[in-house]
Amino acid sequence: MKLLAGIIGIAACMQQAMSLTPPPGADALAKCSNVVVRKEIRSLSADEWNAYRDAVTSMYNDRWIDWFGFLHERVASIVHSNAVFLVFHRQLTRDYEKLLQRYNPSVAVPYWNEVLNYQNPPSSPVLSDNYFGGNGDEANDGCVTTGIAKDWTLVFPQTHCLRRKYGEGMSMKSWYSPEFVTSILQSSGTYADFRSGLENTVHGLPHLSLGGDMNTMHSPMDPVFWLHHANVDRLYAQWQAADPEKRTYEYNGYDIQNKAVSLDDYLTSTTTHVYEVMRLGYGDMCYTYDTLQSGGASSNSLSRRQKCIPRPTKATQTIKSLPKTVLAKYYPSFAKAGVSSVFESDLPDIDPRKPMASDTNATAPATPWKPSEKMRGRMPKPATLTDEYIEMMYGNKSEVRAWEQLAAEMVDELNAANYLSPYLYDKD
Numbered sequence: 178m179k180l181l182a183g184i185i186g187i188a189a190c191m192q193q194a195m196s197l198t199p200p201p202g203a204d205a206l207a208k209c210s211n212v213v214v215r216k217e218i219r220s221l222s223a224d225e226w227n228a229y230r231d232a233v234t235s236m237y238n239d240r241w242i243d244w245f246g247f248l249h250e251r252v253a254s255i256v257h258s259n260a261v262f263l264v265f266h267r268q269l270t271r272d273y274e275k276l277l278q279r280y281n282p283s284v285a286v287p288y289w290n291e292v293l294n295y296q297n298p299p300s301s302p303v304l305s306d307n308y309f310g311g312n313g314d315e316a317n318d319g320c321v322t323t324g325i326a327k328d329w330t331l332v333f334p335q336t337h338c339l340r341r342k343y344g345e346g347m348s349m350k351s352w353y354s355p356e357f358v359t360s361i362l363q364s365s366g367t368y369a370d371f372r373s374g375l376e377n378t379v380h381g382l383p384h385l386s387l388g389g390d391m392n393t394m395h396s397p398m399d400p401v402f403w404l405h406h407a408n409v410d411r412l413y414a415q416w417q418a419a420d421p422e423k424r425t426y427e428y429n430g431y432d433i434q435n436k437a438v439s440l441d442d443y444l445t446s447t448t449t450h451v452y453e454v455m456r457l458g459y460g461d462m463c464y465t466y467d468t469l470q471s472g473g474a475s476s477n478s479l480s481r482r483q484k485c486i487p488r489p490t491k492a493t494q495t496i497k498s499l500p501k502t503v504l505a506k507y508y509p510s511f512a513k514a515g516v517s518s519v520f521e522s523d524l525p526d527i528d529p530r531k532p533m534a535s536d537t538n539a540t541a542p543a544t545p546w547k548p549s550e551k552m553r554g555r556m557p558k559p560a561t562l563t564d565e566y567i568e569m570m571y572g573n574k575s576e577v578r579a580w581e582q583l584a585a586e587m588v589d590e591l592n593a594a595n596y597l598s599p600y601l602y603d604k605d
Contacts (some may be wrong), residue, residue: 200426200440203452206460213274215407218287218303219533226535229287232280233400237326237484240247241276243333245269246395250334252445253394257593258572260369260430260438260447262376263413266408267454268444270406271462273397285464288407291383293529295352296557296601298386299343302533309401313341313389321389331390331398339399340389349386350560353379353598356496356591357559357584358523360414363510371416373431377577378584380409380560385566386513394569412523414457418469419520426455433571492524492599503590529600554592558585 194209256265274286294301304311310324320338329339343349365371390399417424510517528546532539562582
């Protein structure tokens with residue numbers, strides 16, 4: 178029976194090619210012959226982590242870290258808080274990855290699914306001493322004294338160490354949850370809606386909360402920037418993959434000058450058209466994500482449509498037990514009859530306490546993955562962005578506050594339904 182079930186499962190998850198007609202220009206982009214897979218950083222093997230760390234160190238030694246900080250600050254006013262945000266940062270992250278591959282062709286930029294640690298972000302092993310280091314040392318000018326960049330001396334915009342200042346001097350509050358990310362994936366009907374929701378919430382809060390260099394426009398000088406933006410891009414790719422015929426080349430909204438955007442536009446400070454970055458696995462976008470692969474997409478992640486959906490995670494099943502009114506408001510895909518796309522959910526069965534796979538000295542949590550019953554109906558609300566941060570990002574304060582209010586209302590309704598988030602634990 179197990180063999181029969183396995184055969185049925187394999188047959189059910191076969192894919193069929195979809196008919197996707199690229200816009201003029203994009204139809205000439207060649208399919209990549211070598212596609213690297215970007216993985217969640219906690220899943221990297223020791224060899225993969227060592228290769229990535231060494232390539233980043235080489236980039237630092239050759240002053241590329243300063244270059245990316247300079248470039249990002251130079252174009253900051255054009256590429257934030259408008260339609261350009263996602264496509265520009267997709268290209269920027271790919272440029273960074275290509276430079277890493279000059280030192281080691283096997284390297285791909287990992288992503289950090291930081292919302293898994295939304296209850297207590299500093300507890301993430303990503304910010305531990307042996308990886309990216311934690312908070313800056315107040316007695317040492319806010320310098321990060323552990324991790325991959327502990328000895329870095331940066332020269333832009335002036336000579337300084339890598340700095341972090343959690344909560345800009347206050348304790349770091351909760352971030353956005355996997356439940357909220359999933360709501361954005363399911364509730365955003367257009368590119369413009371999705372960009373606004375993602376940029377003004379999940380993107381902004383880690384920048385502000387980590388503080389220091391991350392809370393500046395030369396933020397790419399903090400190596401965590403790239404993990405963070407790879408995750409933002411992963412969520413964008415998942416949103417595209419949920420409805421690839423419609424979303425692969427969907428691009429709407431306005432630029433910083435309030436001009437309607439077009440696929441034929443050039444990305445800021447490049448000779449690259451927007452349409453050239455829209456389809457992973459083609460042209461220069463020779464990468465994919467592990468979540469796209471596990472969800473049933475091919476290595477050319479937006480070139481095929483799923484024929485079936487893998488079994489829902491336990492976390493997804495927990496969400497689906499919410500009252501129908503709550504599902505309809507925040508999780509419309511789950512509320513509908515039938516099967517929703519796996520790409521519209523970001524609720525993995527991953528223990529937030531799980532150590533880095535590359536840390537051979539770490540021990541797994543002593544107790545099984547089970548959320549604390551003490552946290553039932555007590556889901557924390559995410560912190561809010563400061564007026565100063567919104568202004569630095571050239572943002573629309575009313576737009577940001579509307580998203581924050583929606584997130585707070587979602588938490589209130591989930592708590593009222595006595596919901597227990599699978600990612601919450603007793604902090605002690």
